Every structure is written in structure tokens, then in C-alpha cells.
Amino acid sequence: DTGVSQDPRHKITKRGQNVTFRCDPISEHNRLYWYRQTLGQGPEFLTYFQNEAQLEKSRLLSDRFSAERPKGSFSTLEIQRTEQGDSAMYLCASSLAAQPPGVGEAFFGQGTRLTVV
Amino acid sequence: QKEVEQDPGPLSVPEGAIVSLNCTYSNSAFQYFMWYRQYSRKGPELLMYTYSSGNKEDGRFTAQVDKSSKYISLFIRDSQPSDSATYLCAMSEGQLTFGSGTQLTVLP
Numbered sequence: 001d002t003g004v005s006q007d008p009r010h011k012i013t014k015r016g017q018n019v020t021f022r023c024d025p026i027s028e029h030n031r032l033y034w035y036r037q038t039l040g041q042g043p044e045f046l047t048y049f050q051n052e053a054q055l056e057k058s059r060l061l062s063d064r065f066s067a068e069r070p071k072g073s074f075s076t077l078e079i080q081r082t083e084q085g086d087s088a089m090y091l092c093a094s095s096l097a098a099q100p101p102g103v104g105e106a107f108f109g110q111g112t113r114l115t116v117v
Numbered sequence: 118q119k120e121v122e123q124d125p126g127p128l129s130v131p132e133g134a135i136v137s138l139n140c141t142y143s144n145s146a147f148q149y150f151m152w153y154r155q156y157s158r159k160g161p162e163l164l165m166y167t168y169s170s171g172n173k174e175d176g177r178f179t180a181q182v183d184k185s186s187k188y189i190s191l192f193i194r195d196s197q198p199s200d201s202a203t204y205l206c207a208m209s210e211g212q213l214t215f216g217s218g219t220q221l222t223v224l225p
Contacts, residue, residue, distance in 0.1 A: 006160075033212060033213065035213075041217055042205050042207075042215030042216050042217045042218050043161065043213075043215050044215075045212050045213065055211075089158075091160055091161070105151070105163060106151070106209075106213055107163055108153070108160040108161045108162070108163075109160050110159055111159070111160045
């Protein structure tokens, strides 16, 4: 296992189209996170899963965004009816749930860069 | 006020200098503290990971956490041009909260 893998690396789409991104975490990691990063900013939390359960969603995650992790392994993030403001780098990370409760070492993928034209 | 504050820089230093990067935070529930390095158009790469107050050293990098002051630091000794990147602090209670990143340039 070489780390967190994201696909595609780049996506250009027209406004109003739907897009779906995939993340394959490090195999033994039970937590999976999605973040969004715009230029000059740190990553902003979108949502995270522990195994297949989606435990938390940010207020940033509008109704047009949906994420799944059906078998507790890979995850998908779908954006419906894309808008120009959705243009960003979408990052996935994975970790082992830690004791005390919190994030253990979290490793990121290379991200999917979305451009909405 | 953001939960995590980080001076965005940019910071420019000569090769061999000691670099100090800092973050402050407001949420006392944060328990894990991380520093990531991010090169342009790449995902963040985990550099250092600490739990609780104190120092942790890894080669040229030292991470320092002061929970009483809600202040964390990353020191880079003998900085190299290859250290030029954006450095992000992150901290967690259930998910990671990031600073905005400090852009560092080490000049040869």
C-alpha cells in the first residue's frame, strides 16, 4: 500500500454538471476525511467517516454535496449542479481512530483539482 | 476569530538559517497537533505529529506544543532550499482543523 490515492487528479467541468471523485485510503485506516482547499488557504473540513458511518458533516457541505463510503473502504464525493465557486482542490485523508478520541496521524492524498468553467 | 491562527508570511530566509513557524488556537479540546508541508499543487505531507505539551524532534525538525498558552511551533534547523514550501499546522479533537499556512522560501 503506497498511501492515499485519489482519482482523478484533475477535472474540468461545465457549470451545472455533476462530478464524482474517488478516494482509496490506506488499507488499515478506519477513518476517512474529505477536505476542500482553495488557493492561499488551509484545507477546510467537509466530512468524515469511521468505517462506513458518516460521523460529521461541515456546514460547508451544501445539499449539492454527498459523500459515501459503502463498505468502509474507498469513498466517493459527488457534487451535483456544479458552480464556479466549487472550483478548488478536494483532498482526502485517512487515519486510525485514536485513543483518547481524536485523529491519529492523518495522511493525505494528492488531491483532485476541480475547475468549473 | 478562527479556531486556528497562523501567520501566512511569506517568509524568506537564507540557506542554513533556523526557521520558526507558529500557530495559536482557541479550542482547549484539541489534543493532537500536526505539522504538514505542502508543495505547490500537491497534497499536504505529514511532517510531525505530537500529543500533549512538550517537544518532539525528528532530524532537523522540532515541534513544540504549549497547551497552557495554546501555542504550537515548528523549528527547522539548517534550512535547505528543498524546505521551500507552505507549512500548515493542524490540530484535532474529532477532525483536523488547519491554519491557513505559512509560505516559506529558503534562498540558496
